Amino acid sequence: MKANAEHYKAIAFVDRYKEANKNTVHRVRQYDPKLRMWTLEAIITDENALKFSEENRKNKRRQREKEKREKNKTVKKFVIPAKPVVETTKQSMPTKPRSQMRLNVVRLHKEGKKFKEIGDMYNVSENSARVAYHKEIHGK
Structure with a gap:
């Protein structure tokens, strides 16, 4: 038409x-x-x-x-309001339990336990137990 x-x-x-x-x-x-x-x-x-x-x-x-x-008229720009910025902080474990866990990891490793066994005791991965051991030993 x-x-x-x-x-x-x-x-x-x-x-x-x-x-x-x-x-x-x-x-x-x-x-x-x-x-x-x-x-x-x-x-x-x-x-x-x-x-x-x-x-x-x-x-x-x-x-x-x-x-x-x-x-x-037909083209209207829709302004999407910016999302409010929320400051996020890294969640970290309290210092005291972490240091106690580190000390226990070092003690248990010296007793001959493997990192896998230590991780299972604290409900963390083997790698986390290994990192806790090395941080405590090297003072990081």
Whole structure:
């Protein structure tokens, strides 16, 4: 349906153009064989043709302005409020239980227990028991 309406607009435009240029007189100027076209020269220009071209320019300008307004209306930017910054601190175990665990890890390792067994006793991984041992030994 849109194509049909555009077709009718084009036909109406051609009709208005012909009506506005009714009194314009053209003369054949020359033929260009390279471009295969005839050049026409306007001898007498109708005043209605000048008015028609001026109205056409104004209509195009109005159409562009209308499209700009429609674009501005339809495109709304939704501002998403920034999430509040919540300061997070690393959760660390209290110093006293950690140092007690470290001391116990060192003592148990000297008694001959493996890190896997020590980790199972404190419900931590083998690697955590190993890290606790080395931190306590090397004073980190």
